[in-house]
Amino acid sequence: xxxxxxxxxxxxxxxxxxxxxxxxxxxxxxxxxxxxxxxxxxxxxxxxxxxxxxxxxxxxxxxxxxxxxxxxxxxxxxxxxxxxxxxxxxxxxxxxxxxxxxxxxxxxxxxxxxxxxxxxxxxxxxxxxxxxxxxxxxxxxxxxxxxxxxxxxxxxxxxxxxxxxxxxxxxxxxxxxxxxxxxxxxxxxxxxxxxxxxxxxxxxxxxxxxxxxxxxxxxxxxxxxxxxxxxxxxxxxxxxxxxxxxxxxxxxxxxxxxxxxxxxxxxxxxxxxxxxxxxxxxxxxxxxxxxxxxxxxxxxxxxxxxxxxxxxxxxxxxxxxxxxxxxxxxxxxxxxxxxxxxxxxxxxxxxxxxxxxxxxxxxxxxxxxxxxxxxxxxxxxxxxxxxxxxxxxxxxxxxxxxxxxxxxxxxxxxxxxxxxxxxxxxxxxxxxxxxxxxxxxxxxxxxxxxxxxxxxxxxxxxxxxxxxxxxxxxxxxxxxxxxxxxxxxxxxxxxxxxxxxxxxxxxxxxxxxxxxxxxxxxxxxxxxxxxxxxxxxxxxxxxxxxxxxxxxxxxxxxxxxxxxxxxxxxx
Amino acid sequence: xxxxxxxxxxxxxxxxxxxxxxxxxxxxxxxxxxxxxxxxxxxxxxxxxxxxxxxxxxxxxxxxxxxxxxxxxxxxxxxxxxxxxxxxxxxxxxxxxxxxxxxxxxxxxxxxxxxxxxxxxxxxxxxxxxxxxxxxxxxxxxxxxxxxxxxxxxxxxxxxxxxxxxxxxxxxxxxxxxxxxxxxxxxxxxxxxxxxxxxxxxxxxxxxxxxxxxxxxxxxxxxxxxxxxxxxxxxxxxxxxxxxxxxxxxxxxxxxxxxxxxxxxxxxxxxxxx
Numbered sequence: 001x002x003x004x005x006x007x008x009x010x011x012x013x014x015x016x017x018x019x020x021x022x023x024x025x026x027x028x029x030x031x032x033x034x035x036x037x038x039x040x041x042x043x044x045x046x047x048x049x050x051x052x053x054x055x056x057x058x059x060x061x062x063x064x065x066x067x068x069x070x071x072x073x074x075x076x077x078x079x080x081x082x083x084x085x086x087x088x089x090x091x092x093x094x095x096x097x098x099x100x101x102x103x104x105x106x107x108x109x110x111x112x113x114x115x116x117x118x119x120x121x122x123x124x125x126x127x128x129x130x131x132x133x134x135x136x137x138x139x140x141x142x143x144x145x146x147x148x149x150x151x152x153x154x155x156x157x158x159x160x161x162x163x164x165x166x167x168x169x170x171x172x173x174x175x176x177x178x179x180x181x182x183x184x185x186x187x188x189x190x191x192x193x194x195x196x197x198x199x200x201x202x203x204x205x206x207x208x209x210x211x212x213x214x215x216x217x218x219x220x221x222x223x224x225x226x227x228x229x230x231x232x233x234x235x236x237x238x239x240x241x242x243x244x245x246x247x248x249x250x251x252x253x254x255x256x257x258x259x260x261x262x263x264x265x266x267x268x269x270x271x272x273x274x275x276x277x278x279x280x281x282x283x284x285x286x287x288x289x290x291x292x293x294x295x296x297x298x299x300x301x302x303x304x305x306x307x308x309x310x311x312x313x314x315x316x317x318x319x320x321x322x323x324x325x326x327x328x329x330x331x332x333x334x335x336x337x338x339x340x341x342x343x344x345x346x347x348x349x350x351x352x353x354x355x356x357x358x359x360x361x362x363x364x365x366x367x368x369x370x371x372x373x374x375x376x377x378x379x380x381x382x383x384x385x386x387x388x389x390x391x392x393x394x395x396x397x398x399x400x401x402x403x404x405x406x407x408x409x410x411x412x413x414x415x416x417x418x419x420x421x422x423x424x425x426x427x428x429x430x431x432x433x434x435x436x437x438x439x440x441x442x443x444x445x446x447x448x449x450x451x452x453x454x455x456x457x458x459x460x461x462x463x464x465x466x467x468x469x470x471x472x473x474x475x476x477x478x479x480x481x482x483x484x485x486x487x488x489x490x491x492x493x494x495x496x497x498x499x500x501x502x503x504x505x506x507x508x509x510x511x512x513x514x515x516x517x518x519x520x521x522x523x524x525x526x527x528x529x530x531x532x533x534x535x536x537x538x539x540x541x542x543x544x545x546x547x548x549x550x551x552x553x554x555x556x557x558x559x560x561x562x563x564x565x566x567x568x569x570x571x
Numbered sequence: 572x573x574x575x576x577x578x579x580x581x582x583x584x585x586x587x588x589x590x591x592x593x594x595x596x597x598x599x600x601x602x603x604x605x606x607x608x609x610x611x612x613x614x615x616x617x618x619x620x621x622x623x624x625x626x627x628x629x630x631x632x633x634x635x636x637x638x639x640x641x642x643x644x645x646x647x648x649x650x651x652x653x654x655x656x657x658x659x660x661x662x663x664x665x666x667x668x669x670x671x672x673x674x675x676x677x678x679x680x681x682x683x684x685x686x687x688x689x690x691x692x693x694x695x696x697x698x699x700x701x702x703x704x705x706x707x708x709x710x711x712x713x714x715x716x717x718x719x720x721x722x723x724x725x726x727x728x729x730x731x732x733x734x735x736x737x738x739x740x741x742x743x744x745x746x747x748x749x750x751x752x753x754x755x756x757x758x759x760x761x762x763x764x765x766x767x768x769x770x771x772x773x774x775x776x777x778x779x780x781x782x783x784x785x786x787x788x789x790x791x792x793x794x795x796x797x798x799x800x801x802x803x804x805x806x807x808x809x810x811x812x813x814x815x816x817x818x819x820x821x822x823x824x825x826x827x828x829x830x831x832x833x834x835x836x837x838x839x840x841x842x843x844x845x
Contacts, residue, residue: 271809274611323602327626329610389786398626398792399600413791 020258021281024522024545033238033525037541040262041534042245042253046220051203052185053126056134056441061185062534063244066225068188068208069232071100071119071167072179074443074531078290078342081179085114085189085209085232086167095174095485102165106232108191109213114232116167120159121196122189124148127156131198135186135441141175174483176490180442211237211537220247238525238540257518263541264519264526266533270328273516277330286518290342290530293439294335294448295393296507297385297400298425298467303432305368305379305409312505314362315433316352318407324396325511332392335512338448338498342530345445345491351502352509359407370408378408385411386434388421393435396510426463436466436507443531445494449478453501467506474500522546572834578827586642589635593620597632598792605629612810624813625802626792633794634816640789641796642824644710645775651714653721653768660725661756665733665748667726679726682719690716694778695787709788713778721767725760732759762839770832773825780821796821 041062049055052064071086086100106114126133129149139145143158158170171178181187191207206214209232212225226241248256250269256262268276276282299306299315306312321334337351363370363378370378385401387393397413404411411433416424425431441447451457455475457465474497481493501507517528522545529535590597604618605627612623621630659678667675685693697712732738738755746754776796782788783797791798796817803813 269805271806274809323600326602326606326610394791395626398598401792402598402600415786415790 019275019279019281021279022285023260023520024542027521027524027542027545031524031542033235033540034542035238035540036240037543037546039239039242039264039523039536039539039541040245041242041264041536042248042256042262042267044248044250044253044267046246047217047223049203050206050214050217050223051198051200052188052190052206052208053122053198054132054134055185055203058533059244059246061532063223063225064185064188064206064210065532065535066210066212066242066537067206067214068185068190068210069106069114070183070185070188071102072183074180074183074529076527076529076535078443078530079344081183085119089179091179091485095176095483096171098169098171098178100167100169102167103232104165106209107230108189108209109207109228110191110193111230112192113164114189114209115164116161117164118189118192119167119187120156120161121192122194123159123187124156125190125194125196125198126186128197133186135181135184138177138181138184138441139187141171141173141178143170143172145172174485176482176485176487177442177444177446180444180447184442212239212242215241222246237537242536257520260520260546263523264517264534264536266515266517268516268518270331273330276518277516282518285521286516287528289515289517289528289533291333291340291512291514292342292443292530293437293513294338294340294509295396295435295437295511295513296338296509298434298436298507299505300429300432300466300468301470301506302429302468305366306432308366309504310362310366311368311379311409312508313503314359314366314407315404315409316502316505316508317355317359317362318409319352319400319403319508319510320354321510323403324399327395327399328392331516332511332513335509336502338452338501338507338509339445339494340440340512341514343440343443343445343448345494345498347495347498351498352505356406363407368408372406378410382410382412383432384414386414386416386421386425386431388435389415389417392513397435400510425466426461428458428460428463428468431466434466445491445498446478446482449474449494449497449501450482453497453506454478469501469504469506471500471504520546572831572838575827575830575832575834578823579831582638582642582824582827585635586638589638590632593629593632593635595619595629595632597628597636597794599629600627601629602627612813614810614812621816622812624799625806628792630813630816633799634796634820637794637796637799637817638820638824640706640793641776641779644706644713644779644795645772648710648713648717648775648779649768649771651710652718652771653764655714656718656721656767657725657760657764659718659722661729661752661760663722664726664729665752665756667730675726678722682722685716686719691781691785694782695785706789706793709779709782712782713775717771717775717778721764721771724763724767728760728763729756732756766832766836766839769828769835773828773832776821776824776828780817 043059045059047060047063050060050063052068055061055064070084072081072089073084075082085102085106087103089098089100091098102116108114125131127136127139127148129151142156144153144156147153148156160168160170162168169178188208194202194207211228211231213228215224215226217223223244223246224241227237227239231237250267253262253265253267254272257265299312301307321336325332325334336353337347339346360370368377368379385397387397394415401411401413425434438448438452451464453465453469453474455470457463458468458470477493477497481490481497484490484493515533519526522542524540524542526536526539601623605613605623607613612625612627613619614622616622619629621634624630624633663675663678666672693716694712697716733756741751741755779788779795780797780800783795784801786801788797789795799817800814803817807814
């Protein structure tokens with residue numbers, strides 16, 4: 001009895017003596033790339049579809065970048081674009097005409113050449129009214145879009161094919177985000193065999209012009225892609241293939257990563273992340289992404305007491321963002337502005353500031369004076385606060401609850417499942433306050449302001465503007481920013497918009513979350529792309545470093561790696 | 572029996588006096604003394620006897636307030652399920668096979684149907700239907716879904732009792748049904764009821780923990796043991812004490828009620844004494 005108790009204690013408490021170090025050493029960065037080897041990635045989530053016209057979750061997105069070539073891609077240094085299928089492009093002075101010159105000889109995985117008409121066909125396939133494309137409206141300023149989606153026209157007039165290698169995109173009004181949205185996989189050309197209309201079956205055999213071709217997909221298990229030898233960049237990619245394992249719990253991922261069965265990892269449990277960051281063996285390896293997502297609480301502008309500007313401002317001033325971040329040191333960082341660090345236009349100057357006296361004064365002005373000494377006064381009713389179950393939101397809410405109590409606002413937390421949360425918070429005059437957030441679809445400030453704070457984003461149901469915030473001045477500002485073709489002036493307009501929103505406080509901004517990416521040093525030539533995760537298409541593997549380190553690593557008969565391998569039935 | 576009584580006594584004492592002894596607000600984060608040099612929750616020490624949890628709240632205070640709530644929910648839902656189970660069992664058992672036998676049939680088929688549901692699924696469904704979950708909901712849900720076994724047991728006990736000579740004599744003397752049930756049947760089923768409900772307390776404590784762990788129970792920041800278990804699991808490899816504290820509390824209280832229940836059974840039913 002005593003012995004088994006001891007064993008149990010060891011299992012619970014003492015299992016964390018040493019963290020295995022990285023496999024292989026960083027090689028000469030100038031070394032010529034070597035071909036061969038499979039790269040293995042994993043995620044705890046599953047993929048529902050691999051059709052670029054309809055998929056929009058993060059993991060499917062990462063896989064689509066392996067399978068599909070786009071006209072152009074986001075630059076890995078975070079600013080502007082790099083060529084992909086288009087060798088070069090030209091935006092007319094009035095901003096209404098973008099001309100793409102395609103490279104010759106680029107091939108689809110089934111052998112056909114990629115031509116301008118394929119790009120037009122694929123975009124029309126994605127934007128067709130029968131295609132359940134979640135981001136169709138991103139392309140609404142292509143001339144002829146409206147007629148096409150209302151079935152008044154059989155094609156999109158603004159997509160003009162001029163010969164085999166020139167595509168002209170004509171816009172109904174200037175739109176500075178058009179290049180960004182054309183760099184998304186949604187706009188990527190699909191093989192001619194996919195046809196001109198969306199078809200569910202395409203997802204089972206996706207075919208594009210990307211660096212890797214589809215090999216297999218076992219739903220809930222893995223997706224495998226293999227090198228496309230006729231890829232349009234000679235010699236690339238270097239890897240034989242990529243295996244993306246699906247539905248792998250984070251702790252299993254860690255064991256597999258330690259055992260060298262995963263080459264790259266980003267889904268860490270909080271405790272595991274802390275251990276890797278503290279481990280001397282891993283020092284200097286891996287990298288934080290800049291943060292593409294911002295988290296906040298929304299204050300419904302149509303429900304008392306948050307219909308009063310002073311109360312909203314008081315909430316924004318009552319929150320100690322540093323305390324929320326203290327609960328998750330590392331991955332969660334305090335934020336006081338809307339645009340997160342990876343987004344152009346991000347401003348490092350403080351935005352919404354903690355100031356308890358000011359918050360109390362604002363509550364007084366709003367008619368709800370609160371005396372912190374006696375605890376008397378404040379808003380007389382308890383307000384339900386909606387958060388998403390099983391997320392950091394719930395923990396943040398419990399800290400917020402303490403902050404808001406100090407200015408006389410009592411909130412009661414209601415943790416909801418994701419579907420219920422979405423349905424309730426997006427319904428008009430339903431939820432007064434709750435957690436909110438946004439992750440960039442593409443690195444551009446418009447992608448934050450237009451869906452979140454424009455009057456246009458308000459609807460009776462499924463409103464993306466959960467604060468139901470309506471400000472005609474902001475609306476006008478956003479329209480002129482969208483049309484502005486000078487990048488610097490455009491960012492200035494968004495800075496103005498940001499200050500306006502922060503002051504009106506439909507959101508109290510809370511924190512940004514960033515990911516830590518870690519890979520074994522034998523994975524070479526990987527440079528994290530600020531616009532998306534797992535941009536690993538052109539990485540290569542040093543086979544000697546991988547093999548040598550594997551032989552060296554002594555594994556005790558019951559190592560955790562072995563147990564994990566056994567449990568997961570892995571190779 | 573003695574160790575069971577001892578454990579239950581300690582538990583009751585902890586639930587009643589604990590919050591007062593801990594002396595801290597279970598829902599208040601202490602960002603000054605509750606955080607260690609690395610930014611992690613502090614371990615056991617002078618400021619926080621059992622350390623702080625992931626949100627830097629006093630672990631002992633949460634454990635004590637959790638004991639109060641977990642125990643109160645378990646007690647009240649057990650009372651509810653015992654009353655329902657007892658009434659259904661006595662009525663059903665007394666009417667079985669007679670002119671009103673269809674009532675018994677109806678009640679027992681209802682029990683069969685409810686028993687064939689996976690218990691947790693049923694509880695979660697009721698919780699979801701009521702939408703808002705609080706201590707009251709959990710209590711009702713647990714009480715309304717756990718009387719089935721009690722009803723069956725009491726029914727069979729009643730069927731035995733009703734054939735006893737003294738019951739038949741009372742009936743022959745013209746005693747009306749209700750007083751007969753109260754005077755001659757109910758006293759005979761009180762013993763088993765006490766035993767069943769004591770052991771039921773243990774399963775209620777467990778069920779409440781499971782519900783809170785699955786986050787369909789009491790809403791945060793309210794502390795219950797199951798909720799604390801859920802919150803502690805994220806940092807389990809770094810700070811196992813946050814899982815151990817509520818885990819041990821659940822273990823000991825379930826053990827206590829089970830031992831007590833078994834002891835009571837031996838004491839109340841001498842023929843089965845071992």
